[in-house]
Amino acid sequence: MLKEKTVLITGGTGAIGSALCRIAAEQGASVAFTYHRNRETADELQGELERRGGRVIGRSVEATDGAEVTAFVEQVTAELGSIDVLVNNLGVTQVMPFALIEEEDWDQLIETNLKGLFLFSKAVVRTMARRKSGVIVNIGSVAGHRIIEVPVHYATVKSAVAGFTTSLAGEMKRYGVRVNAVAPGLIDGGIGHNVSARQLEEYNRFCALGRPGTPEEVAHLVLFLASDKASYINGQVIFTDGGI
Amino acid sequence: MSCCQIGGDEQTFLSATKGMCRECREIVDARYVARGERVFLERHCPSHGKQTALVARRLSSYLEMMRTPPGGQPPRRVLTERQGGCPTSCGPCSFHGQNCHLPVFSITNACDLRCPICFTYNRTDQTFFMSEEAFVEQIDFVIDAAGPVDLVNITGGEPTLHPELPRLLRHARRPEIGRITVNTNGLNLARNPGLARELADLGVYLILSFDTFNPRTSQAIHGRDIVEAKLSALETAERYGIPTTLLMVLIKSVNEADLAPVVELALSRDIVRSLTIQTMTYTGQGGGEFLPRAHLPVDEVEELIEAATSGRIPRAAFMPLPSAHPLCYGVAYLMSHGGATHCLTELLDKSTIGQYLQEGYLLRPSDELEIELKQAIDRLWSEGGDPEVLSTLKSMMTDLFPAQPITVAERQRRAEKQLKTIYVHAHMDEDTWELGRAVRCPDQVPVDGKQLIGACNYNLFYRMRDERFWVTR
Numbered sequence: 001m002l003k004e005k006t007v008l009i010t011g012g013t014g015a016i017g018s019a020l021c022r023i024a025a026e027q028g029a030s031v032a033f034t035y036h037r038n039r040e041t042a043d044e045l046q047g048e049l050e051r052r053g054g055r056v057i058g059r060s061v062e063a064t065d066g067a068e069v070t071a072f073v074e075q076v077t078a079e080l081g082s083i084d085v086l087v088n089n090l091g092v093t094q095v096m097p098f099a100l101i102e103e104e105d106w107d108q109l110i111e112t113n114l115k116g117l118f119l120f121s122k123a124v125v126r127t128m129a130r131r132k133s134g135v136i137v138n139i140g141s142v143a144g145h146r147i148i149e150v151p152v153h154y155a156t157v158k159s160a161v162a163g164f165t166t167s168l169a170g171e172m173k174r175y176g177v178r179v180n181a182v183a184p185g186l187i188d189g190g191i192g193h194n195v196s197a198r199q200l201e202e203y204n205r206f207c208a209l210g211r212p213g214t215p216e217e218v219a220h221l222v223l224f225l226a227s228d229k230a231s232y233i234n235g236q237v238i239f240t241d242g243g244i
Numbered sequence: 245m246s247c248c249q250i251g252g253d254e255q256t257f258l259s260a261t262k263g264m265c266r267e268c269r270e271i272v273d274a275r276y277v278a279r280g281e282r283v284f285l286e287r288h289c290p291s292h293g294k295q296t297a298l299v300a301r302r303l304s305s306y307l308e309m310m311r312t313p314p315g316g317q318p319p320r321r322v323l324t325e326r327q328g329g330c331p332t333s334c335g336p337c338s339f340h341g342q343n344c345h346l347p348v349f350s351i352t353n354a355c356d357l358r359c360p361i362c363f364t365y366n367r368t369d370q371t372f373f374m375s376e377e378a379f380v381e382q383i384d385f386v387i388d389a390a391g392p393v394d395l396v397n398i399t400g401g402e403p404t405l406h407p408e409l410p411r412l413l414r415h416a417r418r419p420e421i422g423r424i425t426v427n428t429n430g431l432n433l434a435r436n437p438g439l440a441r442e443l444a445d446l447g448v449y450l451i452l453s454f455d456t457f458n459p460r461t462s463q464a465i466h467g468r469d470i471v472e473a474k475l476s477a478l479e480t481a482e483r484y485g486i487p488t489t490l491l492m493v494l495i496k497s498v499n500e501a502d503l504a505p506v507v508e509l510a511l512s513r514d515i516v517r518s519l520t521i522q523t524m525t526y527t528g529q530g531g532g533e534f535l536p537r538a539h540l541p542v543d544e545v546e547e548l549i550e551a552a553t554s555g556r557i558p559r560a561a562f563m564p565l566p567s568a569h570p571l572c573y574g575v576a577y578l579m580s581h582g583g584a585t586h587c588l589t590e591l592l593d594k595s596t597i598g599q600y601l602q603e604g605y606l607l608r609p610s611d612e613l614e615i616e617l618k619q620a621i622d623r624l625w626s627e628g629g630d631p632e633v634l635s636t637l638k639s640m641m642t643d644l645f646p647a648q649p650i651t652v653a654e655r656q657r658r659a660e661k662q663l664k665t666i667y668v669h670a671h672m673d674e675d676t677w678e679l680g681r682a683v684r685c686p687d688q689v690p691v692d693g694k695q696l697i698g699a700c701n702y703n704l705f706y707r708m709r710d711e712r713f714w715v716t717r
Binding site: 037038092094095096097098099100102189193194196197198 | 618
């Protein structure tokens with residue numbers, strides 16, 4: 001579905017990020033991904049994709065640094081071609097009850113998650129607007145929309161992803177750039193590694209499918225939205241949560 | 245409560261029970277009485293008259309301890325017929341009040357020390373090493389009789405002298421057993437890093453006896469100066485990552501000055517998960533003759549810890565262990581992170597903590613406890629609690645849930661490092677043995693695959709009859 005497309009995925013070494021990279025490469029895309037500190041995993045992922053014949057760039061990028069973000073987007077464009085798809089997947093969380101969240105925690109989490117979303121989108125949309133083509137898919141979370149036991153600042157960020165998505169879709173309509181968001185539920189290996197047995201049981205109880213999702217299930221939806229097959233889907237937040 | 249004249253002394257009668265005559269070792273009528281602030285166990289032997297032993301430093305703390313609701317369950321299986329009354333038909337009989345929570349396996353009588361404070365019996369003319377087959381049989385027996393246990397304790401003698409210790413320990417690694425602890429004086433471990441590596445690989449926890457930093461005191465209580473060897477053993481445990489409990493025998497007028505540095509050692513070293521202060525027990529091959537003879541009750545030790553830590557660990561942080569008699573065990577849980585130490589009682593009240601300690605010694609993570617802690621954090625925060633406590637809790641949370649994923653096992657390891665425990669444990673000797681304490685004993689010694697005997701009953705009445713450990717001279 002993504003043959004000869006160039007896909008930029010932020011936060012490529014996490015559970016969902018690495019599934020996105022692998023499946024995008026399988027679908028024929030050239031893949032660029034960012035990571036923060038996890039160099040070993042990034043090198044392994046890049047090596048794996050290259051061995052399969054893919055064109056790949058993996059780089060550690062400080063997502064809150066506009067100059068670094070712009071430089072990476074320029075590098076990807078120069079080496080892999082114009083970016084057709086941006087997946088804003090990077091996200092960090094901090095397991096902390098509301099009582100213990102301090103101002104600096106709030107600022108840091110908001111900045112890392114939302115500034116990265118903004119900076120990557122701004123840098124990439126510029127080229128998409130010029131070419132009057134492109135797709136952005138933002139990764140939100142069901143936690144931004146439902147009562148789920150997650151840290152408040154994390155839920156805030158994920159809720160903000162929805163507003164960012166619909167608003168940017170409205171602005172970009174004149175350039176034919178589609179902007180959508182995917183809101184996963186509890187996913188194996190994602191932030192789910194912080195979930196206790198009780199929380200898992202509770203999630204399963206309220207989930208119609210009675211289980212957490214897999215990173216691949218999220219990745220397939222994201223890359224469908226990124227493909228031309230989803231050409232009439234725009235400005236949407238699509239849940240992949242097993243039915244909460 | 246009013247004072248009255250009983251038997252010519254001004255004292256307050258508290259309760260009647262059975263005790264033990266130090267002279268003839270018969271079980272005799274006894275009573276708890278208060279004289280002024282202090283509480284004594286007073287035994288009345290028809291042949292040897294009245295004998296008393298201090299059991300609580302303060303009447304108020306005694307009464308508070310006795311109000312603690314008892315926890316635990318009666319024995320899962322009654323193994324002996326009740327004949328002759330406690331302690332003559334141990335096994336447990338139908339009179340025993342507590343299931344076994346801590347089985348204690350004496351796998352050898354060999355020891356490379358002859359401590360003047362040793363409160364047990366180990367014959368020196370003939371070495372006994374429990375066979376692998378016998379050990380397996382004992383383990384099977386305990387699980388069958390008591391059910392799954394959080395802890396087992398491997399002791400001796402000095403268990404690390406057992407030539408097949410790792411083979412034995414492998415048999416104890418089974419799903420019904422949460423944690424294997426091995427007592428040691430540390431000498432063998434300090435000179436045998438290969439053994440330390442094996443113990444680390446087997447996932448055991450060490451209980452390292454550590455009584456003093458003072459060479460002269462060490463000479464007096466161990467028979468020779470072994471301070472450096474103990475420190476070296478602790479370093480070995482640290483090098484190989486073996487979680488360790490420090491076990492200090494506290495002796496009035498002998499090593500009280502060591503209490504502060506030992507507590508500090510326990511709090512400052514990550515590898516030390518807990519500290520057990522065991523009060524001197526004046527029985528056995530060494531302790532029976534040890535002087536000066538002055539019993540230290542649990543509440544007095546807790547006061548001494550408060551003084552030794554300048555109030556950082558107040559007596560109010562301690563509570564009786566619900567599954568044992570209040571005069572036998574006190575426990576305090578400490579949240580320790582980044583140099584800060586706070587008592588769990590600053591966050592949760594004792595009755596709440598007690599609910600999670602009903603079945604043993606370890607405060608196990610559970611969903612219910614997690615909810616209690618979250619509610620406690622909200623309460624502390626909303627009521628304007630100590631910001632330092634909140635800051636410590638936050639550091640702990642950040643460590644337990646870092647940005648990069650960690651495994652469940654790693655999170656559990658980190659949690660153990662952060663929640664340190666201080667136990668105060670008073671064994672009974674001829675002066676302090678008392679029926680009520682004996683029947684609530686959760687520490688039990690398996691004997692011949694047939695009996696589970698409360699640890700103090702075993703040590704005072706049974707071990708010296710076992711030819712593997714003792715011969716009457």
